Amino acid sequence: MMKRRSSTYDLLRDHGVDRRTFLKFCTTITAAMGLESTMVPAVVAAMENKPRIPVIWLHGLECTCCSESFIRSSHPIAQDIVLNMISLDYDDTLQAAAGEQVEEIRKRIMKEHKGGYLLAVEGNAPTKDGGVYCTVNGESFLDILKETAADAKAVIAWGSCASHGCVQNAKPNPTGAQPVKKVITGKPIINVPGCPPIAEVMTGVLTYILTFDQLPELDRVGRPKMFYGQRIHDKCYRRPFFDAGQFVESWDDEGARKGWCLYKMGCRGPSTYNSCSTFKWNNGVSFPIGSGHPCIGCSEENFWDNGPFYQRLSAIPVPGIESTPDQVGKTLTVLTGIGVGAHLVSHVARSAAKSYSKESAPPAGGEEERK
């Protein structure tokens, strides 16, 4: 790789990026982080002066969609800037080196930048049977992860796999796959969930760390608040249709053509925190709801188990009950009604029998009046 302690700007200049483009990038990323325009100089200064942060990027049990998203960061000269902004010293998918060389690089960074490098983890670690379900170079990913995290400054968990477990961790989870937060303790962990996360969000998190030398403010689930602070629903351009009560009922109905709200098609927008409805995807072209598909809530915990995707309510997760809450509720209501009705009928019948036999009833006993 490149000379490691040079700044981002140095490297960009080496790559032929002009100052104007560089400033535009800094402005974009400042806005993306939700900072005021007065903060642009701070970002520029950081990019110009601070040595790039060495990053080790590990791949565990995953599909590489996070990397795919990352290298498509939407800025005009994305590849150059994004990949050079940080010092991506080790990434077994992207780097040119292979085999033992690769492992050497990892070991060297761990030694040279002890306590100073960032560990980015994509995918997660299967923990069952000693972690044999994911091995790199004969070592289990579980061990590699623990070893590399031990001397890291902080751990970034890229994507839902590393943050929450995602598909591998869904029931019944045969390999015992666990998210990073369950494997690594005692290190600050930033969760950047999404399947995959938005490229600008990934870039934004790294830029923030580079600019301010500290980790961004996190929410309850360990996600950076600046990107996961609002629900998709609250920034959704279809929200007016939701409030009006205009919903798509099937994929090809009039509402679907008119772009009505996808809530009834199972949209998870109301319970999903992400930036999709603000940043959108692929250079801000669109996002799932924009193309007529409900949000599946991929940046939320257990999203894979909270199925089916096209329903707002799941069946009740109690063994033996395969019904939705409404089916259960209606059944119980009918049963209660039958019970009450039976009592009423017995009461009326008994009162009728009593009055027929002309027995004198106790003071307030059975009258013949019925409802």
Next chain:
Amino acid sequence: MANSAYRPLETGCNYGRKYVWELPVRVSHWVNAVSVTMLFATGLYISDPILAPNGEPYQHFVMGRARQMHFLFGYLLLFSFLLRVYWFYAGNNYARSGFPRVWKACWWKDVRGQGLQYLRLERGHVHLGHNAIAGLTYTIFVIFLGWFQILSGLALYSESNPGGFWDKMVGWLIPLFGGSFTLRMWHHTAAWGFVVFVIPHLYIVLYDDRQYKNGLISSMLAGFKFYERNDLDHDRWIS
């Protein structure tokens, strides 16, 4: 029970009238009744919005209004519950008569006695406070269920303002139940508990009112119940 404490009976009269349900108890009851009804109706609409207004969205606010009402009555229910919790301590003994006293033999005796009375279609005793079965039912279907609905509802409500007041107060319920999706499902399921409760509640109130003819229903408006010799007084039964 010792009837001698009743002045009318001491003076040789067979009937008496007693102020049982104080104003906060009655207010709380009716606010609950209205709120739960409205919450259930609007909740059903929110979970499955069946109305489909035509035209442009600026012309309508159906879902918005339904949610607004849901939140409004949710707050009303919360305040009603807080008032009732306060009155549990501040009110007369009848305000506490529903508490299931599972450690007392006389409470279990009343569960049995009241149960048999309903099953045998007998008149039995008038209770001035709650009978043991009623108290047990209210504890489960009003207090536990009600608080669960209030707290889970506020947790779901807090999702629109992460880090806000309600998020700090009850936001922890969301991860506890495995996420917002699961919590919503339980919130929805539990709502049916109110329906399951209201059916026998209405029936038994009408039934007992006809059986006892002691002003049971009107006591929920005016607060007074009538009694006669040998009626059970939970005023002393529970204290």
